[in-house]
Amino acid sequence: MKKPTLPGEFESRIIEDALKVIGEFDGRPIDNLERIWLRLKANLDNPSIAKYVFEKIQKALKEEQAWYLEAVSDLLAYKEYWGPKFDLQRRLKEPLSRQYPDPADIMITSPTDFKFLGPVTADEAKKWKLFQDGREAFFLVAHEIMDKAGDVTTVDEAKAHWDKLRRKYYRMTRHLPVAFKKKHPATFPAFDPDFTMPEEDAKDEAC
Numbered sequence: 001m002k003k004p005t006l007p008g009e010f011e012s013r014i015i016e017d018a019l020k021v022i023g024e025f026d027g028r029p030i031d032n033l034e035r036i037w038l039r040l041k042a043n044l045d046n047p048s049i050a051k052y053v054f055e056k057i058q059k060a061l062k063e064e065q066a067w068y069l070e071a072v073s074d075l076l077a078y079k080e081y082w083g084p085k086f087d088l089q090r091r092l093k094e095p096l097s098r099q100y101p102d103p104a105d106i107m108i109t110s111p112t113d114f115k116f117l118g119p120v121t122a123d124e125a126k127k128w129k130l131f132q133d134g135r136e137a138f139f140l141v142a143h144e145i146m147d148k149a150g151d152v153t154t155v156d157e158a159k160a161h162w163d164k165l166r167r168k169y170y171r172m173t174r175h176l177p178v179a180f181k182k183k184h185p186a187t188f189p190a191f192d193p194d195f196t197m198p199e200e201d202a203k204d205e206a207c
Helices: 009-018 032-042 047-091 122-148 155-173 178-183 199-206
Strands: 021-025 028-031 106-110 113-116
Touching: 009 032, 009 047, 021 032, 028 032, 032 047, 047 106, 047 113, 122 155
Parallel strands: none
Antiparallel strands: 021 028, 106 113
């Protein structure tokens, strides 16, 4: 049996255009697909062309649905096979298998819809590891800056260094994948050097 294939660029554009909302009727959105159907029913604007377009849309939608049904079926089988293995490794606190995607990162929302919450390939997993390491390096430097505040540097100098690092961090994170940031949310450490005035300085101020 021939496995269904995902619609190509042309068919994908047909589907995208067909489902584009073009107006509203009695508070209900109307898309291009419904507009063509109404024209066919009313027998207006050259019905033969409208019928041809409608059939093309139907074919593309059918092919897309068949592909997603097959994909969800494959993913369910994948989760059924790998899920127990990963669960056991997690319970035993063993290193996880180098198999991607992690079954726990596959979310199936309907018989024809799914999404991945983590890396899908080994190469993508390596990139995510680099993202995590890079982010942790920023946080480490931020804490070092705060540790030196009031000792090696003044609090104001430390705050200036912290501000500069924070701006660099958020410029970098703009380029990270949305899926990565959702799975591994993180906030830049707040500036809180926990500064304790040296005992001698405290006596001077008291005087």
